[in-house]
Amino acid sequence: MKYELYYWPEIQGRGEYVRLALEEAGADYVDVARGSRGSAAMMKMMEVHKGTPPFAPPFLKAGKLVIGQTANILLYLGARHGLAPKTEAGKLWVHQLQLTVTDLVVEIHDTHHPLGPSLYYEDQKLPAKKRTAEFWDERVPKYLGYFEQLFTENGGAYITGRRLTYVDLSLFQIVDGLRYAFPKRMKAFEKKIPGLVGLRDRVAARPNIKAYLASDRRIPFNEQGIFRQYRELDD
Amino acid sequence: MKYELYYWPEIQGRGEYVRLALEEAGADYVDVARGSRGSAAMMKMMEVHKGTPPFAPPFLKAGKLVIGQTANILLYLGARHGLAPKTEAGKLWVHQLQLTVTDLVVEIHDTHHPLGPSLYYEDQKLPAKKRTAEFWDERVPKYLGYFEQLFTENGGAYITGRRLTYVDLSLFQIVDGLRYAFPKRMKAFEKKIPGLVGLRDRVAARPNIKAYLASDRRIPFNEQGIFRQYRELDD
Numbered sequence: 160m161k162y163e164l165y166y167w168p169e170i171q172g173r174g175e176y177v178r179l180a181l182e183e184a185g186a187d188y189v190d191v192a193r194g195s196r197g198s199a200a201m202m203k204m205m206e207v208h209k210g211t212p213p214f215a216p217p218f219l220k221a222g223k224l225v226i227g228q229t230a231n232i233l234l235y236l237g238a239r240h241g242l243a244p245k246t247e248a249g250k251l252w253v254h255q256l257q258l259t260v261t262d263l264v265v266e267i268h269d270t271h272h273p274l275g276p277s278l279y280y281e282d283q284k285l286p287a288k289k290r291t292a293e294f295w296d297e298r299v300p301k302y303l304g305y306f307e308q309l310f311t312e313n314g315g316a317y318i319t320g321r322r323l324t325y326v327d328l329s330l331f332q333i334v335d336g337l338r339y340a341f342p343k344r345m346k347a348f349e350k351k352i353p354g355l356v357g358l359r360d361r362v363a364a365r366p367n368i369k370a371y372l373a374s375d376r377r378i379p380f381n382e383q384g385i386f387r388q389y390r391e392l393d394d
Numbered sequence: 395m396k397y398e399l400y401y402w403p404e405i406q407g408r409g410e411y412v413r414l415a416l417e418e419a420g421a422d423y424v425d426v427a428r429g430s431r432g433s434a435a436m437m438k439m440m441e442v443h444k445g446t447p448p449f450a451p452p453f454l455k456a457g458k459l460v461i462g463q464t465a466n467i468l469l470y471l472g473a474r475h476g477l478a479p480k481t482e483a484g485k486l487w488v489h490q491l492q493l494t495v496t497d498l499v500v501e502i503h504d505t506h507h508p509l510g511p512s513l514y515y516e517d518q519k520l521p522a523k524k525r526t527a528e529f530w531d532e533r534v535p536k537y538l539g540y541f542e543q544l545f546t547e548n549g550g551a552y553i554t555g556r557r558l559t560y561v562d563l564s565l566f567q568i569v570d571g572l573r574y575a576f577p578k579r580m581k582a583f584e585k586k587i588p589g590l591v592g593l594r595d596r597v598a599a600r601p602n603i604k605a606y607l608a609s610d611r612r613i614p615f616n617e618q619g620i621f622r623q624y625r626e627l628d629d
Contacts, residue, residue, distance in 0.1 A: 211487045214494045214540050226486055228493040235486060251461055251470060252446045258463040258496075259449045265500055266510075273508045274521060275501075275528035286509060286521045293510035305449050 162188035163220035165201040170384040171332075171377075173229045173264065174217040179328040180233055182371040184240035190376065230257045233325045242325040253319060256309075256326045263302045263333065267340075268385050270294050270392060284391070291392045295344050299337075303352050306330060310354035316361055323362070330355060331362035336386035341393045397423035398455035400436040405619040406567075406612075408464045408499065409452040414563040415468055417606040419475035425611065465492045468560045477560040488554060491544075491561045498537045498568065502575070503620050505529050505627060519626070526627045530579055534572075538587050541565060545589035551596055558597070565590060566597035571621035576628045 162181065166174030168190070181188045192198045204225065205212055213227030219235070226232050234254050237243030243253045268276075273290040274283040306318065313320045317327045334355055337345045349356055362368055371377055380386055397416065401409030403425070416423045427436045439460065440447055448462030454470070461467050469489050472478030478488045503511070508525040509518040541553065548555050552562045569590055572580045584591055597603055606612055615621055 211483075211490070212544075213490070214497075214537075224483055224486070226490065228490045231486060231490045231493055234489070248446075248459055251459070251466060254469070255446070255448070255461065255463045255466045258466055261493075262449075262500075265497075269504070269508075269510075273504075273510075274525045275504075275508075275533065277528055277532040286524075289521075290509045293512055297512040298510065302449075309447075 160187070160222055162186055164188055164190050164217065165192060165204055165220070166190070166217040167201075168192040168198060169378070169381070171336075171380065171386075172217075172384050175332055175378075176229050176260075176325075176329045177217050177219065177232050177236070178376070179332060179368065179371070180236050180240070180242055180325045182376070183323070183328055183365065183367050184236065184242060185367055186236070186240060230254065230261050233257055233329075237325045242323070242328075244319070244322075244324070249319075253324045253326055256306075256318065257329060259302070259305070260326065260329045260333065263298075264385060266294060266298055266302075267333075267336070270340075271387050271389060280387075280389070287389075287392060295341070295348075299348060300351070303333075303348075303355060307352045307354050310358060317358060323365070327358060327362055328368070331359050331368075334359040335363075336380065339380040340386040340388050342388070343393050395422070395457050397421055399423055399425050399452060400427060400439055400455070401425070401452040402436075403427040403433060404613070404616070406571075406615065406621075407452075407619050410567055410613075411464050411495075411560075411564045412452050412454065412467050412471070413611070414567060414603065414606070415471050415475070415477055415560045417611070418558070418560075418563055418600065418602050419471065419477060420602055421471070421475060465489065465496050468492055468564075472560045477558070477563075479554070479557075479559070484554075488559045488561055491541075491553065492564060494537070494540070495561065495564045495568065498533075499620060501529060501533055501537075502568075502571070505575075506622050506624060515622070515624070522624075522627060530576070530583075534583060535586070538568075538583070538590060542587045542589050545593060552593060558600070562593060562597055563603070566594050566603075569594040570598075571615065574615040575621040575623050577623070578628045 164177060166172065192201045201216060211225055213225065217229060217232065218225055218227040219232045226235050237253065243250055270291040271280050271287050272283065273286040280287065310318055315321045317323045318330060363372065399409065399412055399416065401407065427433045436451060446460055448460065452464055452467065453460055453462040454467045461470050472488065478485055505526040506515050506522050507518065508521040515522065545553055550556045552558045553565060598607065617623065
């Protein structure tokens with residue numbers, strides 16, 4: 160079965176967490192909106208009709224299933240491609256961690272869009288500065304401190320222990336994204352999270368991920384995505 | 395097995411979505427922090443140690459399992475108490491909808507906390523006004539319009555059709571919460587969502603929910619929770 164991934168073709172965004180899982184798994188998939196059918200094919204799938212229309216991209220077509228919400232897609236893929244434990248307890252734990260990553264992603268987005276997703280960044284620069292300061296003072300230490308401590312306590316190569324799960328792929332993206340968006344702030348912060356930095360390197364070195372990152376399937380970071388490099392927010 | 399729910403004892407908050415599911419199911423549970431052990435028992439469970447410490451409340455102790463993240467808890471409870479379909483496709487669909495409710499809940503919270511969760515509302519009143527205006531202009535019509543259309547297309551009594559799922563309980567809470575927080579705005583908006591208003595009434599009339607809402611286990615809405623009534627945001 161060839162998966163169809165539907166996501167905005169110009170950005171990594173939330174679709175990237177799914178792309179990383181599909182790439183690590185070596186799954187057969189097409190990134191639909193990046194092909195000749197473009198975003199129009201994606202918009203068509205989102206029309207509400209009898210069935211299970213997604214609220215927003217990303218969503219994955221897997222045979223007859225259409226699965227929306229990033230963490231939900233990973234829950235599905237994790238079970239099928241060995242990217243999550245097989246036990247119910249393990250599945251729930253990894254999903255719980257992914258939902259915590261999801262919360263963090265919203266807060267990262269809100270650093271540049273504190274007044275809401277429908278206004279331009281240029282119309283909310285001052286609130287963005289305040290929210291970003293708060294984010295780095297309070298939220299980054301809380302989130303990344305949590306993951307760092309989990310990593311240390313588990314004593315493994317990955318966040319839940321010896322084996323890679325889809326959460327590790329997402330944490331790679333978080334570290335890389337924060338490095339892109341906030342190079343100065345992240346450089347200063349990284350000494351507090353040596354475990355996560357090591358995990359990031361371990362993920363980047365995995366053969367399938369390494370090949371993906373070097374390919375043109377990996378869209379470069381840019382200022383339309385979640386992680387945006389605005390110099391005035393990095394001081 | 396008696397479940398232990400851990401959540402802040404003074405507010406409905408995110409714990410309410412779990413409380414509603416436990417109550418509808420007639421499950422045997424204790425709301426730990428509201429008892430004599432108080433919030434201290436909850437904080438102790440959150441200490442990072444070998445195991446699966448939650449990042450934040452709510453979390454549910456179910457035998458040896460400790461499950462965090464509201465939607466993850468509902469995924470677990472839904473399968474055990476007939477609050478979700480039995481098929482994989484049905485389970486994923488209901489979970490997807492719950493994750494969309496989760497996104498909406500964050501945006502509701504951010505109407506009064508656009509500059510981040512660690513600052514006081516009093517220190518972000520002006521941005522809160524702007525975010526709230528944006529929320530009602532763009533986001534409420536998008537989210538509730540989506541759920542309304544799903545409801546209409548499915549032609550049932552509940553959001554996925556004939557049978558109640560945990561998402562219906564959450565949608566009840568969304569409608570009731572928006573009524574509390576924004577009485578004027580919501581009154582004007584409700585004529586656009588007759589299906590969801592009917593669904594809300596249908597949930598409220600279910601015997602277990604009716605008994606719960608009339609009991610002191612239901613904490614009243616207040617200005618420490620997600621849904622806050624600030625007159626200046628309701629104009």
